[in-house]
Amino acid sequence: xxxxxxxxxxxxxxxxxxxxxxxxxxxxxxxxxxxxxxxxxxxxxxxxxxxxxxxxxxxxxxxxxxxxxxxxxxxxxxxxxxxxxxxxxxxxxxxxxxxxxxxxxxxxxxxxxxxxxxxxxxxxx
Amino acid sequence: xxxxxxxxxxxxxxxxxxxxxxxxxxxxxxxxxxxxxxxxxxxxxxxxxxxxxxxxxxxxxxxxxxxxxxxxxxxxxxxxxxxxxxxxxxxxxxxxxxxxxxxxxxxxxxxxxxxxxxxxxxxxxxxxxxxxxxxxxxxxxxxxxxxxxxxxxxxxxxxxxxxxxxxxxxxxxxxxxxxxxxxxxxxxxxxxxxxxxxxxxxxxxxxxxxxxxxxxxxxxxxxxxxxxxxxxxxxxxxxxxxxxxxxxxxxxxxxxxxxxxxxxxxxxxxxxxxxxxxxxxxxxxxxxxxxxxxxxxxxxxxxxxxxxxxxxxxxxxxxxxxxxxxxxxxxxxxxxxxxxxxxxxxxxxxxxxxxxxxxxxxxxxxxxxxxxxxxxxxxxxxxxxxxxxxxxxxxxxxxxxxxxxxxxxxxxxxxxxxxxxxxxxxxxxxxxxxxxxxxxxxxxxxxxxxxxxxxxxxxxxxxxxxxxxxxxxxxxxxxxxxxxxxxxxxxxxxxxxxxxxx
Numbered sequence: 211x212x213x214x215x216x217x218x219x220x221x222x223x224x225x226x227x228x229x230x231x232x233x234x235x236x237x238x239x240x241x242x243x244x245x246x247x248x249x250x251x252x253x254x255x256x257x258x259x260x261x262x263x264x265x266x267x268x269x270x271x272x273x274x275x276x277x278x279x280x281x282x283x284x285x286x287x288x289x290x291x292x293x294x295x296x297x298x299x300x301x302x303x304x305x306x307x308x309x310x311x312x313x314x315x316x317x318x319x320x321x322x323x324x325x326x327x328x329x330x331x332x333x334x335x
Numbered sequence: 336x337x338x339x340x341x342x343x344x345x346x347x348x349x350x351x352x353x354x355x356x357x358x359x360x361x362x363x364x365x366x367x368x369x370x371x372x373x374x375x376x377x378x379x380x381x382x383x384x385x386x387x388x389x390x391x392x393x394x395x396x397x398x399x400x401x402x403x404x405x406x407x408x409x410x411x412x413x414x415x416x417x418x419x420x421x422x423x424x425x426x427x428x429x430x431x432x433x434x435x436x437x438x439x440x441x442x443x444x445x446x447x448x449x450x451x452x453x454x455x456x457x458x459x460x461x462x463x464x465x466x467x468x469x470x471x472x473x474x475x476x477x478x479x480x481x482x483x484x485x486x487x488x489x490x491x492x493x494x495x496x497x498x499x500x501x502x503x504x505x506x507x508x509x510x511x512x513x514x515x516x517x518x519x520x521x522x523x524x525x526x527x528x529x530x531x532x533x534x535x536x537x538x539x540x541x542x543x544x545x546x547x548x549x550x551x552x553x554x555x556x557x558x559x560x561x562x563x564x565x566x567x568x569x570x571x572x573x574x575x576x577x578x579x580x581x582x583x584x585x586x587x588x589x590x591x592x593x594x595x596x597x598x599x600x601x602x603x604x605x606x607x608x609x610x611x612x613x614x615x616x617x618x619x620x621x622x623x624x625x626x627x628x629x630x631x632x633x634x635x636x637x638x639x640x641x642x643x644x645x646x647x648x649x650x651x652x653x654x655x656x657x658x659x660x661x662x663x664x665x666x667x668x669x670x671x672x673x674x675x676x677x678x679x680x681x682x683x684x685x686x687x688x689x690x691x692x693x694x695x696x697x698x699x700x701x702x703x704x705x706x707x708x709x710x711x712x713x714x715x716x717x718x719x720x721x722x723x724x725x726x727x728x729x730x731x732x733x734x735x736x737x738x739x740x741x742x743x744x745x746x747x748x749x750x751x752x753x754x755x756x757x758x759x760x761x762x763x764x765x766x767x768x769x770x771x772x773x774x775x776x777x778x779x780x781x782x783x784x785x786x787x788x789x790x791x792x793x794x795x796x797x798x799x800x801x802x803x804x805x806x807x808x809x810x811x812x813x814x815x816x817x818x819x820x821x822x823x824x825x826x827x828x829x830x831x832x833x834x835x836x837x
Contacts, residue, residue: 226656227808228741228801232663235670249808272652297655298648315659 213241214332215323221267222247223254223281224295225274229315233268233295236319250274254281258290266326267292268313271302282307291329293322361469362457365419367392367412370466379473380434399433399445407432410510411452418454419464427452429474429503449475451502528631532616533561538577538626540564550607550632552598567597567604577626580613584623587613589630591637608637661686667797684748685741688713692740696733704736705729706777710765713743717756726767729777735829738809745798746781746825754823755783761822775831783822791818 220242224230230247237244245261248254251273258267258281267285269278271294278294285292294312296302303312311325326332353360359376363369369387376382380396387395393412398404410430418425430452433445451474457466523530524544531543537560548554556564562574571594576587589611595604611630615623664685672678691712695704706729714722731739747756755761767779783789792799799816802825806814812829 225809226660227738227804228660228663229656230808231800231804232659232666235663235666247808249811297652297659302648315655316662317659 215326215330216241217243218265218326218330219243219245219261219263220326221245221254221257221261221264221285221290221292223251223257223267223273223278224270225249225272229270232317233322236317236322237268239319240323248281251276251278251280254278255284258284258288264288264290266290266330268322268326269294271296271298279304279307282310291326291331293325293329359471359473361392361471363392363415363467363469365464365467367415367467369395376471379471381436396432396434398431399435399447401433401445401447403431404433414452415454415467415469418456419467422456422458422462422464424453424455427454428506428509430506448473528629529611531628532625533577533628534625536578536581537561538574538581541625546631547628550598551596552600552602554600565596567595571595577613580615580626581623584615584617586615589613591633606634607632608634657689660689664689667801671797681748685744688740688744689737692737695740696736701733703730703732706731706739706767706779709736709739710743713740713747714763717747717751721756721762723762723764725765726779727769729767729769729831731777731831735810735831738805739829742802742805742827745802749798750783750786750823753787754789755786758786761786769831777827777829777831779827779829781823781825781827783824786822789818789820789823 220237222230222233222237222244224233224247227249230249234244234247245264246253246257248257254269254273258264264285267281267290269281269285269292271278282292282294292310294303294307294310295315295317296312297315303310311329313321313325353371354373356373357375359379360373361369361376362371369390369392371388372382372384377384382395392415393408398407407430410427411432414425414427417423428451430450431447432450433447435443436446437443451472453470455468455470456464457468459465523542526544527546529544529547529550531547532541533539534541539558539560540556541558543556551565554564561577562569568574573594576589579585580587589609592609592611594607594609596607597603598605598607609630610633611628614627614629616625616627618624665682668682668685669678672681692709695708695712698704706726707724709731710722710724750756750761750763755763761783762785764782764784765779766782767777770776770778803814803816806812806827806829810829812827814828815824815826817824817826
């Protein structure tokens with residue numbers, strides 16, 4: 211089976227290493243190249259700004275007690291598509307970020323792939 | 336009479352007129368002592384001046400020994416007191432009152448008579464009540480049918496019995512209404528919710544109850560306009576809602592309305608949440624004359640609901656995160672264990688380690704745990720004699736406790752499988768210290784000895800990856816794993832002031 215997201219570089223912002231490791235594993239299974247993971251907002255902003263050839267990002271909404279939206283702003287300004295991951299669901303997002311592709315913890319590989327493809331505008335294979 | 340008039344001539348004239356009037360008059364002092372009465376009063380009551388002047392009215396005339404006497408006395412007293420206290424004339428349309436009478440055979444007996452009385456306060460220049468004038472009429476003969484006999488003729492009924500009966504019934508209604516009104520006022524004052532009656536377009540406080548006083552910090556607001564009484568409400572919308580209710584006659588209902596109120600003099604504004612209704616009060620012609628305010632404070636409920644929502648959101652967040660953690664452990668454990676039995680055992684022990692760390696935190700209500708307690712927890716299965724714990728008490732916050740719990744579990748499991756705990760002679764020395772007072776760091780060394788000869792693994796398993804990632808990623812710390820031939824050495828450095836490290 212061909213991987214529709216093969217070779218894409220995907221930034222991961224997630225403060226819990228076990229969850230970050232899970233995301234990396236899933237991304238690797240999809241033939242993506244994980245970037246990061248960043249465990250805090252500052253590192254996330256830096257990676258979002260400075261990483262060349264960034265194709266997409268998976269952003270945990272609550273990162274070590276802070277909200278991830280500054281990282282989302284950087285990505286939005288660069289035109290890099292991104293997906294929020296959260297335990298709260300889409301209802302937990304503030305008004306201005308509603309409608310953004312969102313995945314809920316715990317994850318499935320299919321949910322992550324679909325959300326990334328939706329964010330990136332990649333057609334289903 | 337001298338108190339109430341100024342000219343002595345007038346005193347004489349008025350005195351003569353009073354005495355000559357065919358209407359029975361009685362003058363009472365404010366404490367209801369008999370001051371004066373006229374000839375007509377003597378004719379009706381048979382009172383003897385020398386016996387009754389200066390006496391308390393109800394000592395002189397006590398309505399006799401009948402069972403209804405106390406009630407008769409009460410009604411007359413109530414009317415007199417009302418006239419005195421309100422400084423308004425009070426009418427007692429019908430009242431029964433027994434008077435002593437000498438019977439034809441010479442004996443004395445009390446005879447029940449029916450009276451109609453008017454009580455008028457007489458004021459001095461200062462507006463104080465100096466006397467009460469009672470005008471009494473004996474209406475017994477007007478009412479042959481006030482007893483439950485049928486009227487003899489229709490005319491009788493109209494001019495006599497019926498009219499009087501109606502008067503009597505009006506009087507009874509009045510008494511009932513007064514009792515009712517007193518009861519309502521009492522309920523109004525003691526109601527648990529706040530109640531106020533605002534009068535006129537400026538919303539003047541005509542009446543408010545104890546709960547309302549409490550709401551506004553017991554300020555003196557009687558008679559004041561709302562804007563004068565509660566100036567801090569400016570700009571909060573309440574004046575405007577009241578103006579609107581007064582103008583339109585439409586009630587307004589406030590739900591979970593937020594108000595900033597001054598509840599102590601010179602104190603800060605306090606936020607309160609209120610449910611209330613503004614109900615227009617109309618006069619007989621239907622025009623709005625005031626507003627009835629009724630409601631209750633729900634601050635505690637609203638704050639509790641907010642706290643509950645926060646807690647549910649936080650719980651949801653933690654549960655979902657924990658599920659993702661368990662999911663991660665399951666997937667990665669499965670990748671490094673090809674046989675189902677090995678997977679089940681390793682997965683289960685990792686979940687149990689996570690659970691034990693949660694237990695430790697629950698004991699402290701999630702405020703944190705001591706380092707030694709975490710280490711004891713993760714190593715107790717291998718016996719106290721083989722593990723040496725050496726270091727000062729270190730209190731750790733929950734996030735660090737969770738990470739270190741996982742890390743020590745992986746180290747201990749690894750030692751049992753391949754290291755010092757794999758042989759009966761093996762031991763582990765765990766030493767720690769705190770370094771750098773300004774940015775405190777935990778330095779811990781885990782040294783295994785007496786186990787099988789150590790060789791570095793060909794590839795890093797999930798356990799060692801988990802340890803390294805947890806230290807660097809979650810704790811912003813450092814770890815050095817040395818596979819020395821005599822035993823594994825792990826050197827950890829973890830910053831404890833996490834906010835500074837992030």
